[in-house]
Amino acid sequence: MSKNEKKKYIYEKLVEQQSEARLVRRIVLVAAVLLILFAAAAGAGGYFYINKALQPVDESNTKEVKVEIPIGSTVTGIGQILEDNGIIRDARLFRYYVKFRNESGFMAGEYNLNPSMTLPEVIASLKTGTLMQDVVMRITIPEGKQLAQIAGIIAEKTDLNQEEIMNKLNEKEFISKMMDKYPDLLTEDILDEKIKYPLEGYLFPATYPFYTEDPTLEEIITTMLDKTKAVVEEYRGQGEEKGLSVHELLTMASLIEEEATQQVDRAKISSVFYNRMETGMPLQTDPTVLYAHGEHKDRVYYKDLEVESPYNTYLHKGLPPGPIANAGTTSLEAAVNPEETDLLYFLATPEGQVHFSRTLEEHNKLKNEHITNQ
Template sequence: MTEQQKPTEQLNFELRKKEAKTVRKVVTYTAIALLSIGLLISAILFFYVKGGLKAYDAKDDSEITVEIPIGSGLTLISKKLEEAGVIKDARIFKYYAKFNNESQFQAGTYNLTKSMTPDELIESLKTGKVYRTPVFTMTIPEGLTIEQIGEVVEKNTTITKDEFVSYVNNPETVDRMMELYPNIVTEEVKNEQIRTPLEGYLFPATYPFYEENPTVEEIVLTMMEGTAMNVTPYLDYLESKGKTVHWLLTFASLLEREATAAADRESIASVFYNRLEADMPLQTDPTVLYALGEHKDRVLYKDLEVQNPYNTYQNKGLPPGPIAAPGRSSIEAVTDPADTNYLYFLADKDGNNHFTDSYEQHLINRDKYITGTKE
């Protein structure tokens, strides 16, 4: 039977059969092509991402300075790392950090290298320290004044105490710290009654240094960053109380110089709070010593008469500014004091503090625990 002799219905069926076969071929070839393209793109993306999770250049150890401002989010940090040439792709670093739930990064100035892996970069940004071995470390104990910190710096570096103190007290240095840390260092440090503008603003801690001879600027910025890191978490608290960072550091510095044990800070803070509320002078000896500008084993009665804005026997309220560098425990005690009615306390010859809410009991404690009287 010829094609012409086939019924029309059969011809249509065979035609549809051929068209379906053709369509299946087109769909199959298209699917294969799309799959191949998809696999190729996936492979390219895989190797690109894989490369982005490695060090940019494992052989390049040259340092690249990267400044991470306070309050920077992961997006901004990733962008800055890419712009500095430390990583290949900001998006890869960002999503890698997010995938690993890493987001608590520290602000500061970092000397990073292209040879650092994303994990090493993340570790550095989390701890606020460059992930490498320091040349030396320097410990600044709690409760030191700027002058005393200068002595520590002189013992550990080629910088003299006078050079350190001169740099810290330079008005240009103060202005720069105000510019770099506007939420921390404010116009309050320029109060004409303040003896040393940045007193209490250089955080006590053990700091690593990665150069044999760091500059005085690097040392001061490192300590200022320590203050910013430890005070920033309390900014919301201070705002809710209508208080400032200067108030916090001033209050905390009194605790630092008065406390003889870690557990006493909260109780001493309660004494100061209760006295402030009762409109009583704080009457704390360390402020008298600061006003005198000298160290003494004990404060004499005649010392209490010194006319100085820092003397809390002669002036009510907090002194104009910090009298020393407070540590983290003292800062925490200001924000979370003990709940007491104490108004008085004294330390016995063994350094143990004794608290009371009455002046009569305070006198009894004085006679009981302290040998001799002030002259």
């Protein structure tokens, strides 16, 4: 082979090797991209699966199920029993959750549990030994109720009257005792001098079973606060990401609860509130005005908007000092997951519809169409 032929051969080999190298790099790059996309998809799918599994099996189903936990049951065994009885979604996730949270002290026995319970509630029941008993009394607190209304509901079920209950719920010694019992839930925020009632918005809407004929008011309230604590824990992290303390989270959720006429409107209403705060606009939500007046009205007039109160969001920017009612999970969910919009106005019609708009001009037009001529 001549010198020129040898050079040509070497050159061709180099070109071939470079071509192969480019092909290999391209294959590696494509494989890496596919691997990243697969990992991201798997991670997202895993996140949504875990998030779903942590939610109650059926939030609206409060029908009690008798569940027996045998002596000597392992966490794995307890999780499987709970899944088989429809109390939790996934036994394996229950085991991981218990291990991650370092939970222990589960007690054997027969329990009354229901599919609306969150994982923290189920765990708390199994740890405290709330054994199966006949329910003697139930107290149902609907969504959107204010503290005075809740006191009235409790009064109907007990020997106490509404005034006695309200006095107790606002008693400094009682509030201090509850704050010591629930330090992560009841913070110094509820002692702000502008707050109307410290426990407003902190008694979660649910049906509460009681197993004695005459539970004390403290027993009733602690049962409700236990529920509130368990539910709020599910949203605390997302609230902090939005820059909201627990108190602010419950306050925002209460505004959404009072304004929403349909479940589907809540994320949009939440969006309007966040957009307004970001642009420096007052929230201007009528329920805060009614709360300031201390009365319910079917319609708010311009003269009502003049009430001097820290709760009046027409006069004061930002959130009011505290919640104006109790909020359910759908409003808490909307408070931490507002819809991404550029909306700044909404209008609830007498027929229960909610119309959203981006400008004051659009809003006033809707107002003339649906409200002014009523």
